[in-house]
Amino acid sequence: MPSREGNGVTLKDILILFDRDFGVSIFPNFRGYNNPVDDAEWLLERSMISRGFVIRPIVREGRRGLWIGEYIGSNSVVTRTEEVYGQYASKIHRLMLKCMAKETSKRRLLEELSITSLKRLESKIIRGFKYYICPPSHFYQECREVERIYKLLREKYKDGGRVFYSLVADEILRIIRCEDAVVCPLKAPNTLERIHNLNKALRSRGIGEFRFTEPSFVEIV
Known part of the structure; x- marks a missing residue:
């Protein structure tokens, strides 16, 4: 498996870039300078980046x-680094190498490397990361707040039948604990949009839905 030695650590020849605005990019078979910071900064200089x-x-x-390097802004400078180990870090390590060897697909790798999953690592850099705009794939498939909020709303309004949609929208804003994006679909300024966004996520997962029984009322089913 391609690798190189540097400062007592063996660097494997694959890097993955997670950018707040431009998403995820995979760079297999990367040839660098045997220094993780120099290699990362060389890559950042040649990529569309924000943070x-x-x-x-x-x-x-x-x-x-895993070696993890953080960058802030578009100046291509790594401002903070970490090394993380443990069972999950080792699993990601092996999966990245399988992708480089074409033993697993990039799609399979990206499915495993969602931000929600990566926050299981003991990494302050990753746990502090937020997308600017929540990616649709994350919101519709991975966001844990969707199911949590739905369960809380069903519990609160289970005996209420029809509920003013504005009350439900205000409750969503009150109880949400979004940690993955700056712009969250469930924090939309428009109350109706807030409910529609949650409704679309619920339907995509087959969990439940909000039914508009009248123009100003919804039923949680």
Whole structure:
């Protein structure tokens, strides 16, 4: 498996860039300078970036882990770095190498590397990361707030039958705990849009829905 030594750590030749505005990019078979910071900054200089982080598989003293480098703004400078190890880091390490060897697809890799999943790592950089606009794939398939809010609303209004949609929209805004995006579909300024966004996510997962029984009323089913 292609790799290179540098400062007591073995660097594997694949990097993944997670950018707040431009999404995720995979760079397999990367040839660099044997220094994770220099390599990441070389890559950032040649990519469309705003703010985010780079991850790379590494091996140190026999332990498989991940090097993580954070960048802020478009100046292509890595401002903070981490090395993370453990069972989940090792799993991501192996999956990235399988992708580089074409033993698994990029799609399979990206499915595993959602921001929600990556926040299981002991990484302050990743846990502090937020998309600017929540990606549709994340909102409709992965966002944990969708199901949590739906359950809370059903519990609160289970005996109420029809409810003013404005009350439901205000309740969504009150209880949401979004940690993944600056612009969240469930924080839309328009109350009706807030409910429609949640409704679309619920329907896409087959969990439930809000039914408009009259122009100003909804029923939670």
